[in-house]
Structures are given as structure tokens and as C-alpha cells.
Amino acid sequence: MHRRRSVTLADNLRVLSFRVLGPLRVTISGEEVGPAGARPRRLLTALVLRIGRPVSMPTLVDAVWGPRPPPSAVNTVQSYVSRLRRPLGAEVLARTGDGYTLWADGGAVDARRFEALVVEARAAGPHRAVDLLDRALELWTGEAYPDLAHHGPAAAEAARLVELHLAGREHHAEALVSLGRPDEAVAALGALTREHPLRQRAWRALMVALHRTGRQADALAAFLAYEAVLADLGLEPATEVKSLRTAILAAPESVRAESVRADRALDRPAAGPVPAQLPAPATGFTGRAAHLDRLDQLIPEIRPDRLVIAAIAGTAGIGKTALALHWAHRVRDNFDGGQLFVDLRGWAADPPVPPIDALTGFLRALGVPPEQVPVRLDQAGALLRTLAAGRRLLVVLDNARDVDQVRPLLPGAGGLVLITGRERLTGLVARDGALPIGLGLLRPDEARDLLARLLGPARVAAEPGAADDLADACAHLPLALRVAAAALAWHPGRSIGGYVAMLRANRLAALAVDGDPETAVGAAFDASYAALPGPARRLFRLFGLVPGPTINAGAAAALAAEPERDITAALARLAAAHLLDEPEPGRYTAHDLLRCYAAERAHRDDLPAERAAATARLHDWYLSVVDGAADLLYPHMLRLPGVAPDSRFADRAAAVAWLDAERVNLVAAVRAAVGPPATVARLADRLRGYFHLGRHMADWMVVAGAGLAAARRAGDPWAEAAARLSLGTACRSVGEHRAALRHYGAALRLARRCGWRACEATTLGNLGIVGQTQGRLRAAARLLAAALAVDRDIGRRAGIANNLGQLAAVYHQTGRLREATAHFQEAVTLNAALDSRHGEALALTGLGQVCHERGLLAEAGRYLDRAGALYAEVGDRDGQALIHHRLAAVGLALDQVAPARTHALTALALSREIGDPRTESAALNVLAAVYLRAGDRRRAAEHHHRAHDVAGAASTPRQQIEALTGLAAVALADGDHAAARCHAALALHQATTCGYRVLAADAHAVLARVAQACGHPDEADRHARADAGIRAATGYALPRGT
The missing domain is CATH 3.40.50.300 (P-loop containing nucleotide triphosphate hydrolases)
Known part of the structure; x- marks a missing residue:
């Protein structure tokens, strides 16, 4: 059929133009020609949408009337077409099939020109991109195809163009930044993020642009604003945005606008990792x-x-x-x-x-x-x-x-x-x-091609009939063909026909003749298995007992009780026979059919005692190596007695790398529960410290639960107590305090029943930590004192150091600042003697906070700096966030508002990145105090409200009380005395109930100021005296209002 020629833009000196970005507008040589009326406009818009392509009559009817057209719809469409042809011409609007085609160049449509400019800009440099996008954005006078908003295809195309428009605006701003014009970009991106607050790219570009202008704190504030938008939806920023935030945090605190353009690292998109997890494809793939x-x-x-x-x-x-x-x-x-x-x-x-x-x-x-x-x-x-x-x-x-x-x-x-x-x-x-x-079986020609690829074309060409017979014997099943070809590859002198005869002589041959795929696989496996040397056959059978998806030479050597050098050769032999795969060097796995076959062979050929012994050896090996890693990574953490640890690791990094590589196998070994119950329970216990350090919460819950089940099967109350302790700590780490208390209670009863006093002390200490978090300070102090007494009685120095620090934290919160100082100092000394860097950092942090509240600001700064260096050394980001929070508070007390703001923003960003709501709410409170000091009462109130919400969700009353006191101070500054009194009174009530004496003093101080402002001197004096009394009793010396 002859195809009509498209009418070009200058055909017959008539320049056609269609505007669909906004209400439809049609011009010829600059003169607007209609059409008039809503329905003719819809008809022409539907034709423009598919310009140069036929549009059927049903589609046109749907575009004009929707799902309920009148009986005369077709005739009416024909009438509208006649009217449209008067200005356009029959050559432009032509009949095709049962519909019509608008023959015009795509460039006549503004949406097409807009898209072409945006797409061209993607491949252009920044100068060219700005020029192209300026022209593109000028074309955008409104959303596309508004006349057909009800029409599905038009609505979908309009949505696509809106996305293109937003992406174009983002690219335009990014190009401006690259050209050293970040101020222009900030203005454009500020508007874009207000209009479309969920645009990740826009927020990321805004952060970069703000950083380019030297406004680091504003860049971090933009991240926090975006994070708050997502938090309302229960979401978090993407990894690439968090990575950019980290890069900004790492930048110098003051960045001059004229120098930041040289910072090329931030010129590139801060993309997160791009995963590339595809395993290698199968060799010799053919057909399909x-x-x-x-x-x-x-x-x-x-x-x-x-x-x-x-x-x-x-x-x-x-x-x-x-x-x-x-x-x-x-x-x-x-x-x-x-x-x-x-x-x-x-x-x-x-x-x-x-x-x-x-x-x-x-x-x-x-x-x-x-x-x-x-x-x-x-x-x-x-x-x-x-x-x-x-x-x-x-x-x-x-x-x-x-x-x-x-x-x-x-x-x-x-x-x-x-x-x-x-x-x-x-x-x-x-x-x-x-x-x-x-997916069905391979065709005969595909099966022959696969064999040729695996065996070589010459070998198959020499015996074409035998190759076809081999394909038949393998039921044209690819896996069976691969296994058979691997067996033949090991014997280049054997004929294909001879191998087929052997395969058919197999005891499964009768079934295989019927072409059943499963039996064909069994016959091929049997033949390949029989061709292996004895040690490789035994290792293959034992592989069927491995609970995890992969195994390495060390684990295989333990499984088989053979030297690792011999096992390495056997593994290579199995991989060559395609009975095992080696997806990465030194790590082996197998198809699930082969796993099943290996397990069946093991149950058929090995005695139950032999299988049990192999499984036990594998679990013992896992336990020994994990023990060696634990000695390096968390030597002072309470553990069940175990086997002699494997000392293969040179340093902490090597231990972590091994645990990371084997994590899925270790979890499978515990969860499968096929090893000796006592060993499984101990393996679960050893992994507690790794999961805690790495925050592998899902795996931790699974392993701790499986460890509890194994301990019960073993009838071992010590192991059951350890499992309960692990479950309690896992639940506490994710804020499930009720479940944590239930597990800790069970662990305490078991520890006392079996006389395991170290576990008793550890559990009491953890119960005290939960009480401290929940604001039950008196109960927390009793529990921690009891834990400390047990540790002193049995001479467990690591427990003494830890519980001293925790008890000091409770003393600090209850206002016993002098006793807290002494306990923290003793904890610092003990942890230093034990070479426990993390414990020393925790104690120094507490010491710095107490010195801050006692008004010893220079000492506080020194302690906090020492703690920060230790946290950085051990890689504890929780601690680093806490240090920035405390340094912000110290900076505010010294009236160093700008550094305090930077520290507060850093603490907030880090705490959200690691998922620590307690430090997050504390950082929000200190940032609010910074804003109040700077006179920004609106932002101060917003941050205190947010802190109160976060702390409430995490059941951390201290931060809730601080937020209420802060809100009272903001309301007082606003002159809203009723709100200030309400917030401060509630803060005082909660602080008194929980026993936070220092926080009670702060609430009294605000209430005194409120009463004074309201003209109630007696009430003001009463609160002022209460504040002074607490300060005298506790040593609290911070100026009021800081």
C-alpha cells in the first residue's frame, strides 16, 4: 500500500504548528486557526497525539466522548473532520482505513520539540545543556494534552512529559552548578522542591548547589527537610542522597564560594552502589x-x-x-x-x-x-x-x-x-x-549444538548419530547433557557411542528410554559419579549434608576430615565434572538437583553415624573459626564455654571479612538444626557479638531463636540462658522493650538456677539499661548496682568496667553528678587497663557530659575529643553521633553558636543514618536550642516538636522532657505564657516522676521566668528556690537557658 508523504513544516509555504503543552492551539504560518468547540478540539488533539500514524474510529470516538458515545458518534466525527479539513487541507488530514491520519512532521508539535531538546541536552556538556534546556523550558506553557485528560493514552503521555519536564528542570539546575552559577540553581531548585517535595534528584541537586555557595549547614538542613518529608510517609532517603550528605559532612566546616567549584567530588552525582550480582552465565549456551x-x-x-x-x-x-x-x-x-x-x-x-x-x-x-x-x-x-x-x-x-x-x-x-x-x-x-x-526440552538440533559447544565440533561431527543417541539418552535435558559432556571431556579417547552404551546399561536406562527428564538426570549423574575417584565421590556425598548454599576448602576439609590440600584437589575435580560449580574463586555450590542427588547418595552409601560425624565436624569447625573471630572483635563479651578458637585471623578486618563472607552459611548452619544441638547453641551464642557490631538485625533474630531451640533440645540451661540473653539484646536494639524484658527475665532465672553468675550479672546490667532507657531510673540503679556487686564478687573486670559506666550514667541522669564523675573515671581507668577502646570511649563520653553539666566546659571538651578519637578508631558511628551531640551542647554553653549548629546537624544526620532514635531526638533538641539562641523561634519549635515525637515513639522519656522544656522556652520568647506554663509544668511532672533532677531544675527555671513575666512574684520565687536547691544538691552548674 502506498504510504502518504508527511507534510513538512514549510510545505507549500504553509507552516503548521500544534501546541499541546497547555490548551490546544493550532497555527498556520503564525495565524491561529482554531478549532472552536470542545469536541472538535478533543478530536484534533487525539490526532496530534498520534501524528503521522492512523487513528481508528473507535479510538477517536473514545477520545471525544469517553465510554458512553451517542449513537451518532461516527457521523459526528466525520462532520468534525470535514470542518477541520477547511484550514488544514485534505492532504494533511486524510482518511486511512476505518479512521484518519494527521500527516504532518513531528517537529510541528511543541511537545515533540520539547522532548527532542531535553533528550539532546542529556548528551551535551553543561554550556550546551543550559542553552538547550532554556529553549525547552520556554516551550512549557502548561501540562500536556489537557483537552484529553479523560483519555487513557493521552493521560499516560501527559504524565510521561511531566516527568520529562521535571527531569529537565533538575538537569538545568545541575548544569548551572557545573558552570559555577550555584546561586541561580538554588533559587530554581528551592521552587522545585516546594512544588514536588518527593523529587529525590531535586533535593540532591539543591544540597550540591547550597554546598557550592559555601552554605554547608543549609545543605545539611536541606537533607533534613527532605528526610522529614519522607518520614511522614514512613520512608527514608535513598543511599545516594545519604552518601552525598556524608560527603558534605566530611567537607571543611567553612567553605568559600570561590573555592568550592574546585571540589570535583561533589560535582558528580553521589550515586550509591550499583549492584552487579549476576553470576557468570553458563558456558556453551545454545538454542532458545x-x-x-x-x-x-x-x-x-x-x-x-x-x-x-x-x-x-x-x-x-x-x-x-x-x-x-x-x-x-x-x-x-x-x-x-x-x-x-x-x-x-x-x-x-x-x-x-x-x-x-x-x-x-x-x-x-x-x-x-x-x-x-x-x-x-x-x-x-x-x-x-x-x-x-x-x-x-x-x-x-x-x-x-x-x-x-x-x-x-x-x-x-x-x-x-x-x-x-x-x-x-x-x-x-x-x-x-x-x-x-x-521452557521445554531442547530440539534435536539444539541438543546437538550444545554438545558441539561442550565437546568440540570435530568430536560431534565424527559421531553425529552417537551424538543424537546421547541427546536421546539424556532426554534432551540441558543439565543431563552438560553432565554427560563433562564426563566425556575427561576421557577424550572414549567414543560418544561407547559412553551412550554405558549410559543405557545403567539400571535406570529402562526408565530413561521413556524420555522422563528426572530419570535421565539420574542416569547422567550416576555415570558421572561413578567416574570419580573415591575421595571425590565421598566429598560429593558429604556435600549433600551441608546446610548452607556454599562451602570453601576449609569447611570441606573439616566435613571430610581430610587435609585441606587434598580437599582442594577433590573440589577442583568435582567442579570439572560439573557436579559442583565455583561461582567465585574458592567457593563451591551446586544445582539443587545435584544437592538432592548428593544427599540421596550419602543416605544410601554412608552409615548414619558417618553422616552425623561429618555434620558435627563441620559445625565444630564453624564454631572454632567464629570463636577466633570473636576473640579479636569482642573479647570481653560474655560467651558460653566452647572449643579451642581458630587463630587464623591477622587482624580485626580479616575477622570481619570472613564473617561477612560466611554469614549466610553460618545462619543456615544454625537454622537448619542438623548439627549437634550443643554446638548449634554455642555457634548461635558466638554470633551475637558479630550481629550486634554489624547490626544484622534480621539474621540476629533468626539465629538467636534457633539457638534457643537448640539449647532446649540439648537440655542445656546455660545455653538456654545465653540464647535468652541474645534475644533480649536483639529486641532491645530495635526498641522492642517488652519483649526484651521478657527474654532477660527468663535469662536471669536460668542463670541463677544453674549458678552462672557472669550471665546473671550481664543480664542484670541489661535489665538496668532497659530501665534507664524507659526512664525507670530508681529500678535501673538497683539493677546495675546488683550487677556490679556480682561482677566484683566473681572478679570479672570487663563486667565491672561496663556496669560501672552504666551505673554512672544513671547517677548522672538522677542528678548525682559527683558520684557519676567518680564512677565514670573508674570505668575509664578499668577499660584502659583492659585495652577495651570501645568501653573507654563510652566512659569518656559520660564523663564529658557530666563535666558539661557541672560547668567544667574545657574539661568536657577534652574528654569528648578523646572519646571521639576512640570511636573513630573502632568504627563506632553510634558513638560518633553522640559525641557531635555533646559537642553541640558544650558549644552552645560557650556561646559558640555556629560550631554548635554544625555539630548538631552532624549528630542529627549520623543518628538518622544509623537508625538511633535516642540520639536523633537529643540532636533535634540541641539543634532547636541553637535556633532559639539565633532568634529563629519557628524552627526551634519545629525541631522540639519533632524531637518529642521521635522520643515518644522510641519510649525515651528524657528526650521528651527536654523537648517539652525547650517548647516552653520558645513559647515564653513568643510571649505565649499559657503555652509556656503548660509545657514546662508537664516537663516538671515527668522529670519528677522519673527522677531526672537536673531536668526538673531546668523546668523550674522556665516556670520561674513564666511566673515573673505574668506578674506572679511568689510563684516565681518558689520555682527559683526549687531550681537553686537542686543545683546546690547536685552540682548542676550550667547557666539557666542553656
């Missing part, structure tokens, strides 16, 4: 051309508002993973946001991977610190969707069991998820629009 074409067709369907899902289903060994990885590697350049991969082990002998474990791995790969990974499935899924927003991600979910395992792992729109599994995930197809891709 139709399936690859179907997958390729998905790429253009990816849009910012849509998640594309494909589900590959087929029997075991059919090549689902090989297809998925081959295609994923082929298209990975289309996913600049990264590629995530997880083997869900849905059909392995071990339990499938729980969705929370898979999510934890994804979040860590996307840069989420372990302490910020949620332990609840819904929260972890929400965080994944937040991080995936705006990223073009490829997610491969391999070996899925069912829809329930998959659905929590789906990111938000804008990417592609590729799933493999044996079952058809019909629920995902029906509800989520997943594309089902069924």
Missing part, C-alpha cells in the same frame, strides 16, 4: 532463540510507571537459570541502576530462602547499612521499593518456590523482574501481569 526474542520484546515495555515481570517455568534441569542468566548478561547494559540476583532455593533439599533474607541481601547490595535493614518483611519490602524508585533495575529471582516467596521481593515501577521456577506462577500472571514463558 524464540524465548530470547520474547524476552527482548520486554525491554521497550519498561517505563517509569510500570514494573515488567517475566516468569520462566519448566522442569528441573531444563535450563531455566541458564536462559535467565544468558539473557540477563546480554541486556544488562539496559539497566544502569544495577542487577540484583538471588537463588531462592525453592526446590533444594534445604528450606527455601525466606523472603526477608532475600530482601536483606538486596538492601545490603543497594548500600543500606546493616543496622538500617528492617527486620519486618513489610518494612523491608517498602524500603526496597523506595531505593528502587528512579532506578532502572534488573532483578533475577532464581529457583522460586511459589508466589508467596516472590511477591515481597518485587521492587517498584521502572525495572524488570525475571523469575525462574518449576511451577507456573499463575497468581503472578493474573494479578501482576507477569509474562509466562514455558
